[in-house]
Amino acid sequence: xxxxxxxxxxxxxxxxxxxxxxxxxxxxxxxxxxxxxxxxxxxxxxxxxxxxxxxxxxxxxxxxxxxxxxxxxxxxxxxxxxxxxxxxxxxxxxxxxxxxxxxxxxxxxxxxxxxxxxxxxxxxxxxxxxxxxxxxxxxxxxxxxxxxxxxxxxxxxxxxxxxxxxxxxxxxxxxxxxxxxx
Numbered sequence: 001x002x003x004x005x006x007x008x009x010x011x012x013x014x015x016x017x018x019x020x021x022x023x024x025x026x027x028x029x030x031x032x033x034x035x036x037x038x039x040x041x042x043x044x045x046x047x048x049x050x051x052x053x054x055x056x057x058x059x060x061x062x063x064x065x066x067x068x069x070x071x072x073x074x075x076x077x078x079x080x081x082x083x084x085x086x087x088x089x090x091x092x093x094x095x096x097x098x099x100x101x102x103x104x105x106x107x108x109x110x111x112x113x114x115x116x117x118x119x120x121x122x123x124x125x126x127x128x129x130x131x132x133x134x135x136x137x138x139x140x141x142x143x144x145x146x147x148x149x150x151x152x153x154x155x156x157x158x159x160x161x162x163x164x165x166x167x168x169x170x171x172x173x174x175x176x177x178x179x180x181x182x
Contacts, residue, residue, distance in 0.1 A: 018117040027118060031176025032108055032128055038169030039105035039135065043087045045162030048146060051082040052155025087162055090142065097138045101166060104135030108173055121181030132174035139166060 019026055023033055091098040108131055115121050143159065150157040 016118070020116065022113055027121060028176060028179035028182045029112055029121070032173050032180060033112055035132065035169040035171070035173030035176060036105040036108040036112075038172065039166050040102055042162045042165030042167075042169060043102045043105075045086060045165055046084055046160040047087040047090055047162040049082070049084045049158040049160055050146070050150060050155060051158075052150065052153060084160070087166065090146075095142045095145070098142050100138045101135045101170075104131040105169070107131050118181050123181075125177050125180050128177035128180055129174055132170045132177065135173075136167070136170045139163065139170075 016026060019029065025033065085093070087098055087101070108128060111124050111128060111131075115124050143163065147157055149155075
């Protein structure tokens with residue numbers, strides 16, 4: 001016996017209380033997952049382009065730092081060069097505080113992995129917001145420090161799309177924390 005679709009109740013009356021799949025976007029998890037993924041992708045993407053005077057007053061004749069890509073300045077003793085690096089390369093080359101940004105993204109993924117019940121997700125809202133804000137602090141510090149060093153060396157700094165991808169991911173995660181578990 002078939003029932004007309006108009007005779008069916010609009011909902012079953014039962015609300016979703018938990019998810020079983022890690023990447024399930026329901027219950028407000030989609031924004032946090034998207035934000036964490038964008039941060040990790042942005043960490044590997046081009047982060048900064050630095051051109052002008054030699055970093056820290058040194059003279060370069062080749063790749064003294066990991067991941068350097070020079071255009072002009074390959075001759076020994078030249079002081080001007082162009083360098084493009086990802087946030088990963090910047091973190092390896094001395095900005096150790098920058099590791100906290102992908103660390104915050106991994107912690108967000110861990111929260112998504114461990115907290116699958118509605119009540120557990122609601123209890124983690126402040127932690128998600130704190131990780132999103134805390135993950136942005138190393139970005140602010142590092143970009144400010146690179147900008148000051150570039151100004152001291154009369155060099156130019158251009159922030160590439162990796163930085164903006166990380167900022168967007170952290171903002172998405174922070175704003176999504178309010179609806180986490182709903």
